[in-house]
Amino acid sequence: MxxxxxxxxxxxxxxxxxxxxxxxxxxxxxxxTYPRVNFRSHVTSHTVLGANTNFNGMxxxxxxxxxxxxxxxxxxxxxxxxxxxxxDHGNAIPxxxxxxxxxxxxxxxxxxxxxxxxxxxxTIGEGAIIQAGSVVVKDVPKCAIAGGxxxxxxxxxxxxxxxxxxxxxxxx
Numbered sequence: 001m002x003x004x005x006x007x008x009x010x011x012x013x014x015x016x017x018x019x020x021x022x023x024x025x026x027x028x029x030x031x032x033t034y035p036r037v038n039f040r041s042h043v044t045s046h047t048v049l050g051a052n053t054n055f056n057g058m059x060x061x062x063x064x065x066x067x068x069x070x071x072x073x074x075x076x077x078x079x080x081x082x083x084x085x086x087x088d089h090g091n092a093i094p095x096x097x098x099x100x101x102x103x104x105x106x107x108x109x110x111x112x113x114x115x116x117x118x119x120x121x122x123t124i125g126e127g128a129i130i131q132a133g134s135v136v137v138k139d140v141p142k143c144a145i146a147g148g149x150x151x152x153x154x155x156x157x158x159x160x161x162x163x164x165x166x167x168x169x170x171x172x
Contacts, residue, residue, distance in 0.1 A: 032051035047067075053068060065082070072109075074111075107127075128145070
């Protein structure tokens with residue numbers, strides 16, 4: 001490939017990033033610093049973003065609140081779902097037309113791999129890592145590494161090293 005291919009590709013990549021970052025910044029309720037959004041992403045007006053938010057393809061749906069802390073990084077094709085049909089008290093079977101709204105809270109320094117689904121009512125603790133392809137249906141503690149369907153904690157980060165990097169301000 002010649003140099004013009006790299007220049008065009010780099011320019012298109014930059015334009016795409018600027019557009020999706022702008023769109024997410026306009027749709028969310030608030031953000032601490034301008035988000036970095038590399039690929040198609042959607043948030044709701046109930047979404048609050050911390051500083052240094054990085055999306056590589058996030059789709060947040062539902063009318064429940066989503067709070068994302070600082071230094072969040074997501075992989076491609078991730079989803080957060082904050083509402084479910086009220087099947088217990090609905091006006092029809094298999095579900096009614098009413099909804100139950102469940103918030104999602106993601107604390108600081110969380111990394112979510114590709115194609116992760118996070119369901120409402122979940123808190124992901126500070127420094128946690130969610131393995132690609134996981135479905136998070138319950139809370140994940142601080143510095144835990146969780147994965148699977150449903151996601152289960154299978155390891156923890158080296159918390160001493162994590163705290164050292166945090167004190168030194170070494171964030172990506």
